[in-house]
Amino acid sequence: xxxxxxxxxxxxxxxxxADISFLQLYIISLLISLGPKEPIRFELLNQINxxxxxxxPISPSKFYNEMNKLKKKGLIDYQEETxxxxxxxxxxxxxxxxxxxxxxxxxxxxDFEEILTEILPELTIFTKMEPxxxxxxxxxxELLVDVxxxxxxxxxxxxxxxxxxxxxxxxxxxxxxxxxQSRFHDTKKMIREVxxxxxxxxxxxxxxxxxxxxxxxxxxxxxxxxxxKSKGKVIIIALEEIPFQKNVFLxxxxxxxxxxxxxxxxxxxxLRADLTESGxxxxxxxxxxxxxxxxGINP
Numbered sequence: 366x367x368x369x370x371x372x373x374x375x376x377x378x379x380x381x382x383a384d385i386s387f388l389q390l391y392i393i394s395l396l397i398s399l400g401p402k403e404p405i406r407f408e409l410l411n412q413i414n415x416x417x418x419x420x421x422p423i424s425p426s427k428f429y430n431e432m433n434k435l436k437k438k439g440l441i442d443y444q445e446e447t448x449x450x451x452x453x454x455x456x457x458x459x460x461x462x463x464x465x466x467x468x469x470x471x472x473x474x475x476d477f478e479e480i481l482t483e484i485l486p487e488l489t490i491f492t493k494m495e496p497x498x499x500x501x502x503x504x505x506x507e508l509l510v511d512v513x514x515x516x517x518x519x520x521x522x523x524x525x526x527x528x529x530x531x532x533x534x535x536x537x538x539x540x541x542x543x544x545x546q547s548r549f550h551d552t553k554k555m556i557r558e559v560x561x562x563x564x565x566x567x568x569x570x571x572x573x574x575x576x577x578x579x580x581x582x583x584x585x586x587x588x589x590x591x592x593x594k595s596k597g598k599v600i601i602i603a604l605e606e607i608p609f610q611k612n613v614f615l616x617x618x619x620x621x622x623x624x625x626x627x628x629x630x631x632x633x634x635x636l637r638a639d640l641t642e643s644g645x646x647x648x649x650x651x652x653x654x655x656x657x658x659x660x661g662i663n664p
Contacts, residue, residue, distance in 0.1 A: 497564035572629030
C-alpha cells in the first residue's frame, strides 16, 4: 500500500505541497466543487480539456500521471469499477488545502497598503497619538504591512520593540523591520521588561480566546498594561466579526474568513467589555469599516 505524504488528521502545511501544479490544484478544486458526485476519470479529463485546454488538449497519459501524483499526496481517492474504469473523489485533506489556497488568493486581492493609508490619518487623530520614546508591539500572529511600521509605529516612536520569539524576531530582521526584541519568560509567564517600561503598548489583532505565549490574550492585555508606564496608552487593534449573511455565497466567504487563523475577529461589544474590564481609564472605541481600534489610559 502506498503511504500518503500526509495523514487525514494533520493540519495542512503548504510546505508539503510546494510542488503542486496549477493543473493538479484545478483537478482537486473541481472535485471538491462536485461534492459527493464521483466522476469517472475520463469524464473528468474531457471536462477539464473543454474548459482549459480546448486548443491543445492534454493527453490521457499525462492526465492520469497527474492524478496518480495527487493520490500519493493523499488528495484524491479512486473507486475501482469494471475494466479500467475508475471513479475519483477529493479527500478531506484536499478540501482543507483548496479552502486555504482559495483564501490566500482572496487575501492577495486586498490592497492592505491602500486601505491602511486611508485609515491611518483618522486612526492617529482618534488615538491622539504623539511622539514618544518607546512603543511595545504585541503581534498575535506575524503579519507585516509596511505602511503601519513606516507611517505609524516608526513615526511616533524612537525605540520600537516587538514581543516575539527568537525565530520570529529573526524573520522581522530579515524583512528589514527596524525593531528591538522584547522576550517572554515562559517559566514566569510574563514579559521580560519591568513594570512601567514603555510609553505605549499596542496589541495587534486581538482575539480573547486565542492562546499566545501560554497566556490568553486577555492575560496578555494585563501584561501589556503592566509594562506600560502610568498614564501611558494601551491600544488594541482588532478585526470586527462579520455578521451572519443571508446570501449563501457571502456566508461561504464569511465562514472562510471567520475560521482562518490569520483573521481572528471579535464583536465590537466584546472588545469594549474587555477594554473596560481590564481597568484602563478613559476607554475609547471606534469602528473603521471593520477595523476595530480601542484604547485607554493605563492607571
